[in-house]
Amino acid sequence: MKKFTQRIDKEKLLLAIAAPVLAVVAALVVTALVILATGKNPMPAFNDMLSYGSASDSQVYILNKATTYYLAGIAVAVGFRMNLFNIGVDGQYRIAAFLAAVIGGAVSLPGIVAIPLMILAAMVTGALWAAIAGVLKVTRGVSEVISTIMLNAIATAIIAYLLQPERLGQLDQAGTLVSTKPLPHSSWFFSIDNGDAGQIWGFVVIAVLVGLAYWFVLGRTRFGFDLRAVGQSESAAAASGANVKKMIITSMIISGAVAGLVGLPTLLNDSHQFDNSFPLGLGFTGIAVALLGRNHPVGVALAALVWGYLERTTGHFEVIGYDKEILGVIQGVIVLCVVIAYEVVRRYGLKRQQQRVGAELAAQAAKKQEVTA
Amino acid sequence: MKILYGMQKPDEGTITVDGEQAVFHSPADAIARGIGMVHQHFMLADNLTVLENVVLGGEKLYGIGAKARKKIKEISDAYGLGVRPDAMVEDLGVADRQRVEILKVLYRGARTLILDEPTAVLVPQEVEALFDNLRELKAEGLTVIFISHKLGEVLSVADDITVIRRGTTVGTADPKNTTTKQLAELMVGSELPSPETRESTVTDVPMLKVDELRLAATDPDGVVREVLSGVSFTIHKGEVLGIAGVEGNGQAELVEAIMGMRDPDGGVITLDATDISHAPTRKRREGGIGYIPEDRHRHGLLLEAPLWENRVLGHVTERPNSKGGLLDNKAARADTERIVREYDVRTPGIEVTAASLSGGNQQKLIVGREMSHNPKLLIAAHPTRGVDVGAQAQIWDQIRTARREGLAVLLISADLDELIGLSDTLRVMYRGRLVADADPATITPEELGSAMTGAAAGHLEHHDSTGGEDR
Numbered sequence: 031m032k033k034f035t036q037r038i039d040k041e042k043l044l045l046a047i048a049a050p051v052l053a054v055v056a057a058l059v060v061t062a063l064v065i066l067a068t069g070k071n072p073m074p075a076f077n078d079m080l081s082y083g084s085a086s087d088s089q090v091y092i093l094n095k096a097t098t099y100y101l102a103g104i105a106v107a108v109g110f111r112m113n114l115f116n117i118g119v120d121g122q123y124r125i126a127a128f129l130a131a132v133i134g135g136a137v138s139l140p141g142i143v144a145i146p147l148m149i150l151a152a153m154v155t156g157a158l159w160a161a162i163a164g165v166l167k168v169t170r171g172v173s174e175v176i177s178t179i180m181l182n183a184i185a186t187a188i189i190a191y192l193l194q195p196e197r198l199g200q201l202d203q204a205g206t207l208v209s210t211k212p213l214p215h216s217s218w219f220f221s222i223d224n225g226d227a228g229q230i231w232g233f234v235v236i237a238v239l240v241g242l243a244y245w246f247v248l249g250r251t252r253f254g255f256d257l258r259a260v261g262q263s264e265s266a267a268a269a270s271g272a273n274v275k276k277m278i279i280t281s282m283i284i285s286g287a288v289a290g291l292v293g294l295p296t297l298l299n300d301s302h303q304f305d306n307s308f309p310l311g312l313g314f315t316g317i318a319v320a321l322l323g324r325n326h327p328v329g330v331a332l333a334a335l336v337w338g339y340l341e342r343t344t345g346h347f348e349v350i351g352y353d354k355e356i357l358g359v360i361q362g363v364i365v366l367c368v369v370i371a372y373e374v375v376r377r378y379g380l381k382r383q384q385q386r387v388g389a390e391l392a393a394q395a396a397k398k399q400e401v402t403a
Numbered sequence: 404m405k406i407l408y409g410m411q412k413p414d415e416g417t418i419t420v421d422g423e424q425a426v427f428h429s430p431a432d433a434i435a436r437g438i439g440m441v442h443q444h445f446m447l448a449d450n451l452t453v454l455e456n457v458v459l460g461g462e463k464l465y466g467i468g469a470k471a472r473k474k475i476k477e478i479s480d481a482y483g484l485g486v487r488p489d490a491m492v493e494d495l496g497v498a499d500r501q502r503v504e505i506l507k508v509l510y511r512g513a514r515t516l517i518l519d520e521p522t523a524v525l526v527p528q529e530v531e532a533l534f535d536n537l538r539e540l541k542a543e544g545l546t547v548i549f550i551s552h553k554l555g556e557v558l559s560v561a562d563d564i565t566v567i568r569r570g571t572t573v574g575t576a577d578p579k580n581t582t583t584k585q586l587a588e589l590m591v592g593s594e595l596p597s598p599e600t601r602e603s604t605v606t607d608v609p610m611l612k613v614d615e616l617r618l619a620a621t622d623p624d625g626v627v628r629e630v631l632s633g634v635s636f637t638i639h640k641g642e643v644l645g646i647a648g649v650e651g652n653g654q655a656e657l658v659e660a661i662m663g664m665r666d667p668d669g670g671v672i673t674l675d676a677t678d679i680s681h682a683p684t685r686k687r688r689e690g691g692i693g694y695i696p697e698d699r700h701r702h703g704l705l706l707e708a709p710l711w712e713n714r715v716l717g718h719v720t721e722r723p724n725s726k727g728g729l730l731d732n733k734a735a736r737a738d739t740e741r742i743v744r745e746y747d748v749r750t751p752g753i754e755v756t757a758a759s760l761s762g763g764n765q766q767k768l769i770v771g772r773e774m775s776h777n778p779k780l781l782i783a784a785h786p787t788r789g790v791d792v793g794a795q796a797q798i799w800d801q802i803r804t805a806r807r808e809g810l811a812v813l814l815i816s817a818d819l820d821e822l823i824g825l826s827d828t829l830r831v832m833y834r835g836r837l838v839a840d841a842d843p844a845t846i847t848p849e850e851l852g853s854a855m856t857g858a859a860a861g862h863l864e865h866h867d868s869t870g871g872e873d874r
Contacts, residue, residue: 252719252728259716262705268664269694269702270717271685380707380758387759390751 042379049375050322050329053367054336060363061356068353075352079343086227088342095338097234097295098309100331102316104244105289107325109174111248112281113261118178119289120313121185122159126152127293128189128210131304132198134297135211144217145298149236152290159185160286164279174282182313193304209305219298231299240288245327257281289313318365324372337361407517407548408440409433420515439513441504441521447492454488457507464511478509482539497649498529502536515546520789522556526649526852527819534560553818554583604641605827609673610811611638611661611780616670618660630656631835634670638780643802643812645826645843647819649855653835654815655697658784661813662694663687675779688717693778695769695786697815699762703769706758710750711739713757714772721776738775746771747797763794770798774805781805784815799825819848833857 058076065072082088102119109116116122130152137144163181166172193199199208220232248254259267260277268274292312301308319337323330344357406413409427418425420436427433430440447456457475458467465471472488479486484502492500501521508516518537522530537547537560551557557564557578564576566589574589618631630653638644648654659665661672663684672680679687688694694717696702704713715724715735723734739753746767750760757765766786773781783802787795802825806812816822822829823843831839831854839854841863853859 250730250732252725252730255712255715255719255730258708259705259719262707263701265701266703266705266716268684269662269696270719271683271688273683273685380756383755384759387751387755391749394749394751 045375045379046324049371050324050333050368052371052375053322053364056367056371057360057363061360064356064359065352070352074350075347075356078346078350082346083339083343086224090224090228090230092335092338092342093234094228094231094295094299095341096331096334097231097237098292098312099315099319099334099337100237101240101288101292101295102312103319103323103330103334104240104316104327105285105292106313106316106320107323107330108244108281108285108288110320110325111261112257112277113264114278114281114285115175116160116163116178116282116285116289117175117317118160118163118181118313119285119292119316120311121178121182122156122286122289123292123312124189124308124310125159125185126156126290127297127308128193128304129155130290130294131210131213131297132192134213134217135303138214139217141216141218144214145219148217148298149291149294152294153287154290156290156292157283157287160282160289161279164282167282168275168278193306199305207305207307209303212303213298217298218302219295221299229299231295233295233299236291237295240291241327241331244288253280289316292316318361321365321368321372407433407438409438434511434513437512437514438517439508439511439515440517440519441501441508442519445500445504447500447503449491449493451492452488453486453490453492453495453503453506456492456503457488457510461507461511474510475506478506482509482536482543484536497651498525498532501525501533505536513545515548516540517548517550519550521549522551522553526855527849528852528856530556553820554586558583558586603827604807604809606640606642606809608640609637610640610642610675611813612671612673613637613661614671614673616657616660616672617668618656618665619668620656620665629835631660631667634835634837636830636837638811638813640779640809640811641806642827643806643814643825645814645816645822645829646832646837647816647822647829647851647855648832650817652832654784654832656835657832658694658697658782658813658815661687661782662692685720689720691777691779693773693776693781695766695773695781695783697784697788699765699769704757704765707756709756710743710748710753710760710768711736713768714739714742714753716772718772718776742768742771742775746774746801761791763790766790767794767797770801774801778805778810780811780813782813782815785817786814787816787818787821819851823848823851831855831863833860839863 062072062076065075083092102123105119105122106116130148133151134144134148137147139147159181160178163172163174163177166177167174191197193208193210195201195208198210200211201208222230222232224230246254248258256267256270256272256277257280259270260272260274264274267277293308296309297304315337319330319333321333322336323333340357340360344354344360347354347356406427407418409430409432412428418427420438425432425436427436433440448459451459454472454475455467458465458471465474475486475488478484484506486499486502486506490499492503495503505516505518521533525533534556537549540547541562549557549560558581559578561578564578564581564586565572566574566576566586576586576589614635616631616634617629619627620630621627634653634657636644646654646657656665660667663679663682663686666681670680671678674687674690674692677690679690682690694703700706703716705716708716711732712735715730718724719730723731723738725731736753742748743750743753748760748764748767748771750764757768760768766789770786781802786798786802790798799821802812802814812825814822814825823846826843829841829843829846829851830837831841831851833839833855834857838857838860839862841851841854846863850859850863854863
């Protein structure tokens with residue numbers, strides 16, 4: 031037991047938590063200043079955030095949102111751990127969800143077959159879409175940042191082309207909305223009914239499984255070790271025997287496969303079809319969530335919940351006379367602060383440890399001298 | 404050193420320059436006080452001329468034109484540096500580059516020069532020339548702080564010696580009546596270590612055979628050059644093969660080709676009768692190659708990872724680090740404790756990051772890690788560079804012990820005493836070729852030095868540095 035507590039360095043833990051807390055606090059301060067600048071009192075707004083955010087229907091809403099954000103966050107985090115910046119999660123999940131919706135609408139299979147089929151199709155599509163960027167990086171040296179941004183645009187164009195009445199889409203009865211063929215009721219994912227509070231999407235179970243798999247693969251497998259090594263120092267990893275090129279492609283594929291899942295909570299638990307109102311930009315939310323959560327499986331979960339909470343509560347601002355655009359301000363400031371705070375804390379931590387090690391060694395040496403003297 | 408140059412702030416204590424107390428917040432403050440630093444690794448832009456390199460960042464002093472050129476000429480002549488302002492830095496040799504670095508510092512008005520291990524990259528003849536320059540500077544009233552691990556050099560150039568061990572001053576010495584032995588004892592706190600190994604353990608079982616190895620690489624200008632041409636040698640069990648050479652003559656590439664980090668364009672590498680010419684790095688490591696890299700920060704460690712993860716690095720597929728595809732973190736931790744104990748890695752624990760250890764302790768960890776997998780072949784590139792004398796002696800001991808047990812060692816070093824002392828066979832590398840060989844029992848550093856600059860080739864005999872058969 032003593033060993034275990036030793037391992038959890040209190041100071042390290044404190045530093046790890048300090049950065050995100052600092053960022054959120056800074057964001058709230060800035061938000062308060064912005065609200066003050068518009069001539070209103072920020073205190074009622076914060077009070078409302080607390081009371082409205084803790085209402086039971088809000089909690090269900092936040093959890094459902096967080097399910098999606100968590101998957102997006104993990105997809106990005108896989109890349110981050112490897113020093114790859116997968117901005118393409120956005121395109122990957124949209125094209126994956128679109129294809130899954132088309133397949134789910136086309137087949138008439140029992141749910142127990144159809145649902146796994148859709149999940150698999152989405153993961154494969156996302157993985158392939160991301161792999162393009164990986165292959166380009168390895169063979170042609172194209173930065174994944176550039177290629178994935180472009181692939182996002184291409185995904186948008188492909189979906190727009192295919193989502194037309196004479197191709198893979200169909201017009202609804204009112205003749206106003208084009209969508210994929212709706213999923214049969216048997217292909218809906220289960221959800222947990224909470225009465226008035228709403229329904230908790232069952233996909234949260236998949237999100238938890240993904241989180242566990244992420245933790246296990248990175249922390250407990252040889253593959254995960256290689257991946258982290260490449261992320262920390264490509265040259266040292268290559269010298270250690272990791273095949274850096276293979277690792278880049280593999281981790282892009284994994285990141286893309288997880289990204290493929292991002293659209294599924296919405297598709298299988300909510301919309302049951304893909305149309306133009308399908309959520310956009312979740313990939314970018316994922317970047318923010320992964321940053322705030324320090325790429326840690328639990329950290330990302332907390333970050334996803336924070337994001338859902340902010341969205342829910344600021345959505346209510348209009349009702350009580352504030353501007354809902356405040357959301358953008360809070361989120362923007364958090365991301366900015368997080369990036370700065372992590373770097374500051376990281377450097378401080380490294381230096382602090384160096385000093386401590388030096389001091390402890392000096393103390394040891396002094397003790398030894400006393401003994402011999 | 405970092406404190407003197409304003410790169411780090413002291414916790415306590417004072418610095419006095421010219422009778423005045425000084426506080427440095429940044430290198431700029433130090434420069435303003437007339438303190439200049441010549442780093443171990445040169446900080447020059449290759450694609451600029453000497454003049455451009457010197458004025459870079461100091462444009463305000465004398466402009467960038469004729470006035471600056473005149474000033475450079477003036478300094479160069481005054482101290483006998485012999486620097487040509489219009490030469491491209493990429494065309495200069497290591498010694499010339501060092502003189503440019505010194506000039507850069509003087510140009511900024513330094514009155515106190517800090518030289519960090521300035522002789523590590525020089526051959527003995529160049530070291531002598533550098534010392535002449537330093538004496539010149541001294542005669543002009545400048546102060547020089549010369550930091551070195553090489554005791555002989557310190558004794559020959561210094562007027563006053565301060566010995567620092569583990570962060571504290573352990574003594575001062577007067578070079579006029581101190582011997583290397585006394586100085587070393589002051590540094591280690593005990594007997595002088597020496598790299599000498601005389602009893603031969605060489606067997607006739609070849610362990611590593613490199614045959615006609617060729618490698619071409621693209622240099623920064625996009626020109627494809629052959630960095631290794633026709634390199635052949637054999638290392639037997641129990642043999643240490645030393646490769647001497649001025650850095651940048653293909654040693655790093657040779658190591659990377661043997662480790663599988665570069666794919667050779669021709670030739671065969673055989674390890675213990677298995678052809679590994681194009682095998683991936685991991686296969687080679689599993690096959691029994693231990694690797695002490697030249698640049699431990701780039702190739703040997705994950706600086707921000709804890710020690711036990713660094714123990715796993717490079718041997719992730721081997722026991723005790725993993726079973727099947729899964730890591731065995733518990734066993735890895737336990738084994739790290741063992742390495743820390745057996746190899747005397749000074750650390751408060753195995754959870755601290757590798758970055759927080761001193762260079763010597765980092766190196767001991769690497770040596771311990773590589774030795775823990777019973778290598779057949781050890782590649783040791785500059786194994787004691789930037790390592791304190793105590794750790795140096797330990798590392799030498801470990802290499803010697805392993806050699807006695809039948810390990811084959813490829814030793815690459817810029818420290819000629821280390822090379823001569825540890826090796827059973829010596830080769831000299833120059834411009835990607837093995838140009839000369841020598842018997843470590845009789846050869847002197849000076850003779851080796853002349854072959855390293857390309858002045859001699861073939862078999863080097865004592866007192867006969869140009870003779871011998873060509874090969």
